[in-house]
Amino acid sequence: xxxxxxxxxxxxxxxxxxxxxxxxxxxxxxxxxxxxxxxxxxxxxxxxxxxxxxxxxxxxxxxxxxxxxxxxxxxxxxxxxxxxxxxxxxxxxxxxxxxxxxxxxxxxxxxxxxxxxxxxxxxxxxxxxxxxxxxxxxxxxxxxxxxxxxxxxxxxxxxxxxxxxxxxxxxxxxxxxxxxxxxxxxxxxxxxxxxxxxxxxxxxxxxxxxxxxxxxxxxxxxxxxxxxxxxxxxxxxxxxxxxxxxxxxxxxxxxxxxxxxxxxxxxxxxxxxxxxxxxxxxxxxxxxxxxxxxxxxxxxxxxxxxxxxxxxxxxxxxxxxxxxxxxxxxxxxxxxxxxxxxxxxxxxxxxxxxxxxxxxxxxxxxxxxxxxxxxxxxxxxxxxxxxxxxxxxxxxxxxxxxxxxxxxxxxxxxxxxxxxxxxx
Amino acid sequence: xxxxxxxxxxxxxxxxxxxxxxxxxxxxxxxxxxxxxxxxxxxxxxxxxxxxxxxxxxxxxxxxxxxxxxxxxxxxxxxxxxxxxxxxxxxxxxxxxxxxxxxxxxxxxxxxxxxxxxxxxxxxxxxxxxxxxxxxxxxxxxxxxxxxxxxxxxxxxxxxxxxxxxxxxxxxxxxxxxxxxxxxxxxxxxxxxxxxxxxxxxxxxxxxxxxxxxxxxxxxxxxxxxxxxxxxxxxxxxxxxxxxxxxxxxxxxxxxxxxxxxxxxxx
Numbered sequence: 001x002x003x004x005x006x007x008x009x010x011x012x013x014x015x016x017x018x019x020x021x022x023x024x025x026x027x028x029x030x031x032x033x034x035x036x037x038x039x040x041x042x043x044x045x046x047x048x049x050x051x052x053x054x055x056x057x058x059x060x061x062x063x064x065x066x067x068x069x070x071x072x073x074x075x076x077x078x079x080x081x082x083x084x085x086x087x088x089x090x091x092x093x094x095x096x097x098x099x100x101x102x103x104x105x106x107x108x109x110x111x112x113x114x115x116x117x118x119x120x121x122x123x124x125x126x127x128x129x130x131x132x133x134x135x136x137x138x139x140x141x142x143x144x145x146x147x148x149x150x151x152x153x154x155x156x157x158x159x160x161x162x163x164x165x166x167x168x169x170x171x172x173x174x175x176x177x178x179x180x181x182x183x184x185x186x187x188x189x190x191x192x193x194x195x196x197x198x199x200x201x202x203x204x205x206x207x208x209x210x211x212x213x214x215x216x217x218x219x220x221x222x223x224x225x226x227x228x229x230x231x232x233x234x235x236x237x238x239x240x241x242x243x244x245x246x247x248x249x250x251x252x253x254x255x256x257x258x259x260x261x262x263x264x265x266x267x268x269x270x271x272x273x274x275x276x277x278x279x280x281x282x283x284x285x286x287x288x289x290x291x292x293x294x295x296x297x298x299x300x301x302x303x304x305x306x307x308x309x310x311x312x313x314x315x316x317x318x319x320x321x322x323x324x325x326x327x328x329x330x331x332x333x334x335x336x337x338x339x340x341x342x343x344x345x346x347x348x349x350x351x352x353x354x355x356x357x358x359x360x361x362x363x364x365x366x367x368x369x370x371x372x373x374x375x376x377x378x379x380x381x382x383x384x385x386x387x388x389x390x391x392x393x394x395x396x397x398x399x400x401x402x403x404x405x406x407x408x409x410x411x412x413x414x415x416x417x418x419x420x421x422x423x424x
Numbered sequence: 425x426x427x428x429x430x431x432x433x434x435x436x437x438x439x440x441x442x443x444x445x446x447x448x449x450x451x452x453x454x455x456x457x458x459x460x461x462x463x464x465x466x467x468x469x470x471x472x473x474x475x476x477x478x479x480x481x482x483x484x485x486x487x488x489x490x491x492x493x494x495x496x497x498x499x500x501x502x503x504x505x506x507x508x509x510x511x512x513x514x515x516x517x518x519x520x521x522x523x524x525x526x527x528x529x530x531x532x533x534x535x536x537x538x539x540x541x542x543x544x545x546x547x548x549x550x551x552x553x554x555x556x557x558x559x560x561x562x563x564x565x566x567x568x569x570x571x572x573x574x575x576x577x578x579x580x581x582x583x584x585x586x587x588x589x590x591x592x593x594x595x596x597x598x599x600x601x602x603x604x605x606x607x608x609x610x611x612x613x614x615x616x617x618x619x620x621x622x623x624x625x626x627x628x629x630x631x632x633x634x635x636x637x638x639x640x641x642x643x644x645x646x647x648x649x650x651x652x653x654x655x656x657x658x659x660x661x662x663x664x665x666x667x668x669x670x671x672x673x674x675x676x677x678x679x680x681x682x683x684x685x686x687x688x689x690x691x
Contacts, residue, residue, distance in 0.1 A: 004650070004666060009658045017658070020586040021618065028588070032608045053586050399591045 012121045016055055018093035022399075023052035026281040030225060033291070036261055038222060040252045043245040044229050047237060048280060057123045058238055059083045063185060066126025068113065068142070069134045070302045071157055071330045075312065076178050078197035078239070080185045085126050086235035088303065089113045090279030092397040101144050102137075107368040108397040109279065110137040117145045124236065128184055130177060132157040135338045135371055153180055160340050161331055174327040191319050198312050198322060200239065207246045208308035214253045215297045216356055219262035221253045224273060224296020225286050231304040232280045264295035269416035271296045272352045274345075274379070275364040276372050277303030282397050285364045288406045294413045297356040300349050302336060309333060337371035345375070346382040353388050359416040360389035362409070367394045389416060427482045428686060429472075430512075430678025431465055432505065433457065433492030436531030436559060437645065438465050439675040440472050442483070447515065447680050451476045452672040461492040485686040487678040491532075501685055505674050506537055506548050512677025513641045514543045516667045524639035527627055527656070527664070528674070529646040531559040534627060538634035549633040555595040557626035559646045564595050565619050568602050569612055573649075576616055580651020583617035590615075590622045598622075616651065624655035631660065640664040643673040 009017065027045050031037070050056040065082040067074075077084040089095075089112035098115025116122065131142040132155045142152040156173045158166035178189055208231070214221050230249070234242055256262075264270075271289055273296050278286050286296055299305045310333030314325045335345035349361060361383060365372035376392045383390040391412040395405060427450070432439040434457060441452040453472040458464050473480055488499035489508040496502070505528075513526045526537040534557050538547040555561050566573040588605055592598040598619075605615050623646075631640070640662065646652055647670035657664055667673060 004653055004657065004663055006650075006654045006657065008661065008663065011661065014658055014661065017587070017621075021589045021621065024586040025589055025591070028605075028608065028610070 012119065015093055015097070015119055015121050019091050020053040020055075022091055022093060022281045023048060026283060026287075027053075029287065030223075030229065034223060034225075034263060036256075036263055038226065038249065038252055038256070040245065040249040041226050041229075043248070044226070044233050047233055048229065051123055051236070052281070055123050058236065059085075059124045063128075064124050064126045065181065066129035068129065068131035068138055068152075070307060070336075071132040071134060071334065072130045072155060072177065073174060073326045073330055075194065075197045075201055075326050076174070076181060076189065078200065079189055079193040080178075080181050080187050081193075082181065082185060083124075083238075085124055087113050087116070087126065087129070088235070088277065088279050089116055090232075090282035090397070091116075092282070092399060094119070095397045102141070105368050107135075107137050107276075107366050108282075109276070109366060109369070110135075110141050112397065113138075114141050114144055117148050117150060120148070128181075129153065130155050130181075132173075134336060135369075137368075153177070158331070159338055161334070161344075162341070167328070167331060170331045171324055171327040174330070175323060178323065189319065191317065191322075194319060194322050195317055198314065198326070200243075202311055204234070204239065204243055204246070205308045205311055207243065207250055210250045211246075211253060212298065214257050217257050219257065219260045220264045220270070220295050220297060221256035221261060223263050223290055224271070224299065225283055225290055227296075228278050228283060228286060228299075228304055229280065231307060232278075234307060235279075235303075265293060267293075267417050267420055269294040269359040269413055269420060270357060272349060272356065272358045272361045273299040273364070274301065274349055274361060275376075276366040276369050277301040279303050284397075285362065285393060285395060285405065285409070288409045289362060289413070292406070292410045292413045294416070297358055298352045300335065300345065300352060306333075306335065337375040342375060342378075346379055349379065350382070350386050350388070353386075358388075359420060360391065360412065362412070363390055363392045365392070365394050367396045389419070425478075425482050426484050426686075427478055428679050428682035429469065429483050429486045430508065430675040430680070430682060431469065431486060431488045431490075431493075431496055431499065432508065432672075432675035432678060433461050433465055433488065433490040433496060434505075434530055434674075435491055437671065438468050438492075439490075439672045440465070440468050441672050441675040441679045442472060442476060442478070443676070443679040443683060445683060447683050449676055449679075452669065452675065454671055457492065461495045462497075465492070465496050466498075485682040487682040487685065489674055489678045500682070503678065503681055506535065506545055508677035508681060509535070509643070509674045510537055510539055510543060510545050510677065511680050512673040512675070513643065513667075514539070515680055516673055516676060517641055517665055520665055522639050523641045523665075524637040525631060525634065525641070527631060527640060527642045529558060529623075529627070529642075529644040529652075531645065534558050534630060534644075536627070536630040536634045538637070547634045549630050551626070551630060556598070557623045557630075559644065561595045561598070561623065562619075562646055562649065562652075564599055565602060565616070568599055569606070569615070571612070576620075577649040577651040577653075579613050579616045580620055580649075580654065583611070583613035585611060585614045587621050588614045588618035590619055617655075620649075620652045620655035621659065623652060624659040627656055628659045636660060638662065641673075642666050643670040645671050647671075 074084045094112040094115035098111035133139045426445045455468045488496040488502040493502040528535045
């Protein structure tokens with residue numbers, strides 16, 4: 001029944017429009033709302049616009065290897081001539097679609113990932129998906145996603161990291177992963193291709209480390225929001241393009257530091273961000289922080305710092321040693337709250353606060369991300385002991401929560417400003 | 425001759441319909457509510473009677489509805505706009521098929537009404553006391569963009585970029601968001617398109633509360649805005665029916681009710 005004449009969008013068109021609307025909103029904010037913009041950020045703004053507003057595919061003709069969590073080694077994927085696509089998802093639209101398949105109180109990130117699989121709507125559709133058994137929800141989501149007709153390979157991940165046994169266990173899993181992928185790709189892992197891949201990713205990491213160095217300065221040359229965007233781009237961008245753009249950015253930042261061009265003011269509190277990962281376009285809390293005249297100088301999240309922080313440390317460049325070193329990077333360096341004990345994470349946060357001369361910590365957990373929610377207790381206690389102000393927030397992907405959250409963030413930032421002034 | 429009137433006194437406009445004993449619509453008239461509901465309603469009714477060459481005494485029964493219905497003391501009866509809307513929509517769309525759901529966007533509220541197969545109201549949802557997603561909201565937007573509210577629909581289809589969503593659901597805050605977008609030189613068309621989608625999303629949430637079914641009827645002043653119609657169709661994923669004169673559905677329903685009440689009282 002109808003008397004109207006316009007074409008109606010298909011479900012995928014509608015989903016694309018919703019995603020474009022979410023994406024453009026954030027990109028406009030990044031482009032327009034902050035002082036002294038960085039010219040070389042335009043590459044990244046444009047990249048996200050092409051992928052999420054114009055729905056361009058970046059990897060046509062290449063084999064896309066979907067990864068469900070940070071622990072799947074990109075080094076092995078690149079060595080075997082695949083493109084890693086990290087499927088952790090930050091779109092509210094996909095979260096809503098995924099809600100039909102997940103418990104109501106589930107984590108929005110997992111719901112969004114499931115939602116995207118349910119829709120089957122990808123700009124770069126993964127040809128094969130590897131899912132490390134990290135948190136409960138991601139582990140179980142694999143089966144749900146399989147029910148939509150995808151093949152998911154589980155990669156066993158241990159939940160303790162202190163013991164030698166868990167290290168052995170994980171090394172076996174990584175080898176198994178390499179065997180599966182090698183079979184799928186019809187390509188052998190060699191000393192040469194693995195070494196090249198390790199060095200390439202190592203170089204990308206070194207660029208991130210340079211950016212981090214700049215953020216230690218009194219005059220912070222780059223927004224935390226922009227850094228999140230750069231690191232999120234590593235989820236899916238062509239690695240050579242990413243490296244080239246980031247090299248340019250590093251040069252520009254170097255000049256900015258020299259010329260004391262800063263995105264923050266003199267009293268702007270310096271923040272270390274930790275907790276559930278900000279994934280494009282869900283930058284809700286970082287955005288509130290930086291719109292309230294504070295500056296994120298470092299983070300401890302799996303969508304940003306944790307991807308780049310630890311390097312693969314190889315003793316001998318033979319294939320077995322390289323494989324073990326890769327495995328260790330993804331287990332030993334990981335500070336995810338899924339582990340039984342997690343003193344590493346507390347140590348890292350305190351270390352970040354000291355190195356980056358931060359005034360306080362903002363800890364955000366997705367409502368439904370039980371492990372981050374649970375760990376706030378021990379982290380808050382440890383920060384209190386160390387005399388570091390910390391704000392704990394729960395949030396989700398819904399766009400309508402802004403008001404209450406911003407009041408709390410603003411009050412926290414004001415208190416940090418007062419402390420800063422009193423110190424001087 | 426026997427004639428019957430339905431008077432719908434809304435926050436923004438007064439709508440009056442007159443039907444004959446067989447419930448055929450003879451004519452209707454719309455005027456602004458202004459400050460004196462009663463006086464303007466009276467004037468509008470007189471004007472419509474004159475226009476149709478009727479005699480005032482031929483109007484045997486009047487049913488009032490809408491926010492201001494209790495202010496119209498001459499009415500023989502008054503009923504809620506939800507009941508009147510349901511009756512009017514079923515009658516107005518009879519040639520198209522069965523109406524299961526009504527979306528009504530008025531000047532100061534919006535509603536979703538769910539009907540059973542006999543046309544009885546089984547459920548309804550309203551956003552009350554808030555201008556978000558109402559005609560008032562569109563007025564505010566048009567005022568800020570310095571264009572006529574009637575041209576919003578045309579502009580919608582001229583949008584070529586990504587619609588720029590307005591996340592504030594409050595008309596007051598949305599206004600400042602729009603000022604921000606204009607300040608950064610974004611296309612007015614993309615802003616309008618985004619506003620329509622923002623309203624459409626709210627409306628679809630409202631419809632979901634009563635259940636989305638096939639056979640959706642959309643009325644109220646904002647239904648004249650084809651851009652908004654398009655946005656709602658996209659958000660809800662199906663075509664909706666918009667009557668040729670979407671503002672008078674509720675008064676038409678009240679007039680039909682007048683016939684039934686008169687017949688019942690005189691049987």
